Amino acid sequence: MIEDARVLRDDFIPAEVVHRDPEIQHISRVLSPLTEGQPAETLIVTGPSGAGKTCLTQFAVDRLKQEVLDLHIHYINCWQNYSRFRVLYRILEGLGKTVDIHRQSTPHDELIERLQTYSDSHSVVILDEADQLQDTAILYDLHQLPHISMILIANREAELLARVDERLSSRLVGSERLEFSRYSDDELVAILRKRAEAGLVSGAIRTQELETIAEASAGDARAAISILRNAARTAQFEQAERITSSIVSDSIPDARQEIHQKNLDRLTPDQRVVYEIIEEAGEITPSQLYQQYSTEVDDPKTDRTVRNYLSKMTRYNLIAAEGTSHDRRYKLA
DNA sequence: GCTCCACGGGAAGGATAGGCTT
């Protein structure tokens, strides 16, 4: 059933992309000064998850690298590398200049100085999930360096900019923007078909099943590919001849569950209590929520801390908040 | 206009972890 599992992975960059030509053009145009040794404008890429932001950005940058010698590309996912230190470290690592940097005893200034010293060639730094950065000072640091061009990827621009300070946000206002929209079902079918052709035996899945997957994914290509991957695994395991519609419908909840569980695992015990109260209640007001939380745990955290939890869980897409003031309600996403 | 809620930014302080020095 599965001939090439790499094609079904989340981080696979296809050799050619279907649709999204204007987006590729846009990225290439912004980066084009690099082909003449000039720095490129900062590019801010936004859009919902699974809209192809990461994939297409990497695709465009890969293509650029083939044209430009002496160009360093640093892809950094801010989920894992959320601190100023780690981002700087990753970039220096990419340049091979991490010798004698000690995990935490080297001051930031020195790291930046070192980046400045090794400015013999241009670098493109892609900060994926930039809204997850805990300390946005790093954006300022990198913006200052003339030989570094930044691409920031985030779900929503407003959320990203809200967290940077005045000095930087006024500079970022002038930078290039690119907004991705969700894929349509037809586009998702085309993407899935490409992956299936490249990764599975021929005739493994019919258009009808691809359409079911597309509909279930709500425009999210990552979710769609994850469903296809699970379905292919199941079919392989069951030694089925092809991926049937019943295998597909079994895989849909699995794929959703997988993402959901990953997020739940990240919660601390206190956060989990909060989550379970919301789950139990279905819908709850902030004050009721906090009241119940304080009765359920021995040593309750303050309401401010619980509000931190709530905003974190909202970012993780575990819960949703409705209303702004008196009509505020929390429920599961 | 006033009060009640709710939100979220900023600062401060304790706890922690990893690496270094002795």
Place this chain on the structure above:
DNA sequence: AAGCCTATCCTTCCCGTGGAGC
């Protein structure tokens, strides 16, 4: 091995903002 150092994380306190209802 023990203690020191530093950056970071988590939590708390304080506070300004803004909507809703009176």
